[in-house]
Amino acid sequence: MSLLVLFIYCISLVYGLTNTGAAETRCIERERRALLQLKSGFLDGAGILSSWSSHRSSLDCCLWKGVGCSNRTNHVISLDLHGYWSSGVDKVGLRGQIHSSLIELGHLNHLDLSINTFIRIPEFIGSLRRLRYLNLSMIDFEVSKVPPQLGNLTYLQTFDLSNSYITLKNTEWLSKLFSLEYLSLSGVDLSESNNLVKNVITRLPSLFELQLDSCLQPKVRANTFLTITNFSKSLSILDISTNYLPSSSIYPWLFNFSCSLTNVDLSYNELAGTIPEAFGTFTFLQNLDLTSNGIKGGIPRSFGNFSTLESLYLSSNALKEDLPSFFYLLGPAKKSIQVLELSYNNISGSLPDFTTFTALKELHLSDNEMKGNFPERFEQISNLVILDLADNQISGLLPDLSPLSSLQEIHFERNRLKGTLGEKIMQLSELKYLGVSSNLLHGKISETHLANLSHLVYLDLSNNSLVLELDSDWSPTFSLDTISLSSCKLGPSFPTWMRSQKNFSIIDISNCQINNSIPNWFWDQLTLRLRYLNVSFNNIHGTVPDLMYAEQPVFDLSSNNFSGPIPLFPFRTRALILNNNMFSGTVSSLWNLTDIFNLDLSSNQLTGELPNFWMNFTHIYYFNLENNNFTGRIPTSMGSFSNVFMLSMRRNRLNGELPSSFKNWTNLNFLDLGENNLSGSIPGWIGTSLSNLRVLSLPSNGFHGTIPTSLCRLENLQILDISVNNISGTIPRCFSHLQSMTEKKTVAFSGVHMIGLERTRLYFSRATYVFKALLTWKRMKHEYSSTLGLVTSLDLSSNMFSGEIPDEITNLLGLVALNLSRNSLTWKIPQDIGKLRWLDFLDLSRNHLDGGIPASLSQLTNLGVMDLSYNNLSGRILTSTQLQSFDNSSYIGNPSLCGLPLSNPCPGDTVPQNPPTAVHTANDGDQDKLISRGFFISLFIGLAFGFWGVYGTLIVSKSCRYAYFSFISHVKDWIYVMVAVNYARLKRRSWA
Structure with missing residues (x-):
């Protein structure tokens, strides 16, 4: 009996296990094999399909990643094979060909193949007739054609083909997708699909959302793109942004859909003129975006009809509106509007009490023309999350911000706010971004003020008069990504509280009165996150260790007392600014900086010959090695600086000739090689290859030969200094072709300068760089930086030029400084020199010029410095003119020159005699008798009456006083x- 029971138990156990396995394995075998075949056509380096396996433990395909099965039929109904973006830049996904086995999944209704790389869109996808969702967005197709068979997907409700590098010519098949509710063709080239709207979209009766941004490439066809008015009556969301369409293409049809549209995005088009009042007919509008259209004028009064408005984006236009009036106009939307974006316009007026808009979460007003103060008090507690008032002229005291307790972002940068900061932000416990740089704030900030800000990631207090008094043992509760404290007082010790900040990517503690060395723990915590480090303009000393751990960083250690050799920096360093320190040794450690665009090593104690490893510095834009002790020849490998804009190696001991490889510097604007030992002739290729030069400075070298006439081709040349060389020959008459010297204008010297800090992003921009030029005025060197764009100078002094001063030089009407001194020039001063009416400095001294001083020279009313000394000039110095204002040192050494201010009189001048000595007569004594005692009594009485007559009246009469x-x-x-x-x-x- 027991054996029978045992046998029955074993059979039931086997039967139970079999049934359990069948229950767990829902996948239909035919569909499982189809999926494995589909996988075989892909390269899957990221292991997206790693769970798809024929192994016994993976028999149930319904459990595979990305596969969804029906609970009722067990058929595969959903397939999600989308890739992803690594670090927001690199695509990680499947590659290869989509296998035809996909047809076996006949019950599929959801297919997502986005963010991958495939050969083509296969025609057989049109056979998956049950599809309701198809996502082919962000796919790189080798064959950029869309098969018309997709028109067979008549049940399709969502179709996303956006950003897939597809060109759509034939779009007729789209009109067959009559169940479509969502269509996105964003980023698809529709420039050859003019029938898209007319013959296709108008046939889609259920269309609810249409995304067509960045579709039209050629503007010339924009006017024919949107011409029909009978859109789907259900269309609610419309995005046709970034198509550069004019208002004539958009407005005629747009205002026919005021009854259905709730979200309209027309940003980045060309809607010139004013905003039409017809926008007020969109009575159900919730979101309107007109960003960056060049719209002018004011806000339409019809905007007062928007009672359901949730977001309004009007930034980057030219709108002129009074802000309080605008807030009053939007009164009906007080309880609905959540985002108001008005940045980069001409909005004026003072800041109203925005807390009356109870739903408002984001208020963006940066870069406008707002003035006045904050409201004295806020009416109520606000739900505001972002308040951006940067780049206005808001003044007055910074108010108590505690009513804005939900704030996560504050941006008050570059205003005129006064008062203290610490106690105003203590209660803002949700704060993540705090930007108040470049205001007039003062006072102390202690750990008490910052203790409650545990969510803070962005802190910018720079360029205020703030003092951070934080205990050395204080450990903040926040972890900052951005620390910008420039010109705040942190020193004299290095701030130890930063030891707890190990996740920052941007740190600027420049000009913070730090007066000791940087501790090792700070260098040790620099990680791959680092993008910007600025400790400039302090008094920091010590050496800098090798800094090899960062991704495309910028280092500014300038204007300190760092010493020792230049350390190693990350090979992808973008900018390295070490000027005005005491670094010594060679520059051999820089060999790996192949991505650098800004390298400034000026004013250090660097020595040795320049190495020949510059051929990989193809991105260099600003290169400065001046004021060091470099020797030897200039390496020919510097010719690889094909993008260089500014190069200075002044005040070194370089020798040899200029390498011919320099002719590759076609973008060069500023070249300063002065005060070296360079030799040879000035190369003619400077004038033919360096056509963008504005400053050419080669003084105090050993150049010889003549000036190549090719320099006359430099139409942009503003400053030419080849003084103190051995150049001979005559002054070229073709200098009159130097176009930038023939007219007075202000030139902006621009270059890639450091970085800009905007929110937590780091960006490189072409901002004004402080280029510096040394100009010799009256044998004194003066440095020009911020006013360099105003200076136009020609300095050929201290050479061996002979012959006459060409008359053509008077055509350089924009010249501010002309120095031809210490040469062997002969003949006369050009008679028309008075044409140079902007001339402020003129030095023709120590030549062999003869003849008289031209009368036109007296017309130069701007002339501040003039030296005509030690020539052979003759005749009279014109009287009653500007020439009389200069002292005799401007004229000495000309024996035949006469007249004031020289002591040498001209022939015919009358020599003044000494005045006759007074002769006293007997009557003098009688005249003295007039000053008697009665005279003094009368004088005293008169003074008394005069004093009280005047001052008594002033005391009695308020109006007179x-x-x-x-x-x-x-x-x-x-x-x-x-x-x-x-x-x-x-x-x-x-x-x-």
């Missing part, structure tokens, strides 16, 4: 102005 002191004040102001003007004039002349 006011008039008198007002008169005295005006006299004082007049005297002050006259003294200041004349002092400035004398100072300018004495400085020059």
Whole structure:
């Protein structure tokens, strides 16, 4: 009996296990094999399909990643094979060909193949007739054609083909997808599909959302793109942004859909003119985006009809509107509007109390023309999350921000806000971004003020008068990504609280009065996250260790006392600024900086010959090695600087000739090789290859030969300095072709300068860079930086030029400085030199010029410095002219020159005699008798009456007193102005 029971138990156990396995394995075998065949056509480097296996333990395909089965029929109904973006840049996904086995999945209704790389869209996808969702977005197709068989998917409700590098010519098949509710063709080239709207979209009765942004490439066909009005009556969401369509293509049909549209995105088009009042007919509008269209004028009054508006984006236009009036206009949307974006316009007025808009979460008003103060108080607690008022002229005291307790972002940068900061932000416990740089804030900030800000990731307090007094043992509760504290007081010790900040990518503690070395723990915690490190303009000393761990960083260690050799930096360093320190040794450690665009090693103690490893520096834009002790020849490998904009190696000991490889510098604007030991002739290729040069400075070298006439082709040349060389020959007459010297204009010297800091993003921009040029004025070197764009100078002094000064030089009407001194020039000063009306500096001294001083020279009313000394000039110095204002040092050494201010009189001048001595007669004594005792008594009585007559009246009469002191004040102001003007004039002349 027991054996029978045992046998029955075993059979039931086997039967139970069999049934259990069958229950767990839902996958239909035919579909499982189809999926494995589909996988075989792909390269899957990221293991997206790693769970798809024929192994016994993976028999149930319904459990595979991305596969969804019906609970009722066990058929595969969903397939999600989308890839993904690694670090937001690199695509990670499947590659290869989509296998025809996909047809076996006949019950499929959801297919997502997005973010992959396939050969083509196969025609057989049109056989999956049960599909309701098809996502082919962000796919790189080798064959960029869409098969018309997709028109067979008549049940399709969602179709996404966006950003797949597809060109659609024939779009007729789209009109067959009459069940379509969502269609996205964003980024698809539709420039040859003019029938898309007319013959296709108008036939889609159920269409609810249409995405067509960035579709039209050629603007010339834009006017024919949108011409029909009978869209689907159910269309609610419309995006035709970034197509550069004019208003004539959009407005005629857009305003026919005021009854259905709730979301309209027209950003980045060309809707010139004002905003039409017809927008007010969109009575159910929730979101409107008109960003970056060049729209002018004010806000339409019809915007007051938007009672359901949730977001309004109007940034980057030219709108002029009074902000309080605009807020009043939007009154009906007080309880609905959540986002108001008005940045980069001409919005004026003061800041109203925005807390009356109870639903408002984001208020963006940066870069406008707002003035005035904050509201004295806020009406109520606000739900505001982002408040951006940067780049306005808002003044007054920073208010108590505690009513804005939900704030996560504050951006008040570059305004005129005053007062203290610490106690105003103490209660903002949700704050993540705090940007208040470049205001007039002052006071101390302690750990008490920051203790509650545990979510803070962005801190920018720079360019205020703030003092951070934080205990050395304080450990913040926040972990910052961006630390920008430039010009705040942190020192004299290096801030130890930063030891807890190990996740930052941007740190700027420049000009913070730090006066010791940087501790090792700081260098040790620099990680791959680092993008920007600025400790410039402190008094930091010590050496810098090798810094090899960062991804495309920028280092600014300038204007400190760092010493020792230049360390190793990450090979992808973008900018390295080490100027004004005491670094020594060679530059051999820089060999790996192949991505660098800004390298400034000027004013250090670097020595040795320049290595020949520059051929990989193809991105270099700004290159400065001046004020060091480099020797030897300039390496020919520097010719690889094909993008270089500014190069200076002034004040070194370089020798040899200029390498011919420099002719590759076609973008060069600024070249300064002065004060070296360079030799040879000035190459002619400078004028033919370096056509963009604005500054060419080669003074104090050993160049010889003549000036190549090819320099006359440099139409952009603004400063030419080849003084103190051995150049001979005549001055080229073709200098009159130097176009930038023939007219007075301001040139902006621009270059890639450092970085800009905007929110937590780091960006490189072409901002004004402080280029510096040394110009010799009256044998004194003066440095020009911020005013360099105003200077036009020609300096050929201290050479061996002979012959005459060509008359053509007077055609350089924009010249501010002309120095031809210390040469062997002969003949006369050009008679038309007075045409150079902007000339402020003129030095023709120590030549062999003869003849008289041209009368036109007296017309140069801007002339502040003039030196004609030690020539052979003759004749009279014109009287009653500008020439009389210069002292005799400007004329000495010309024996035949006469007249003031020289002591040498001209023939015919009358020599003044000494005044006759007074002769006293007997009557003198009688005249003295007039000053008797009675005279003094009368004088005293007269003074008494005069004093009390005037001042008594002032004491009694308020109006007289006011008039008198007002008169005295005006006299004082007049005297002050006259003294200041004349002092400035004398100072300018004495400085020059």
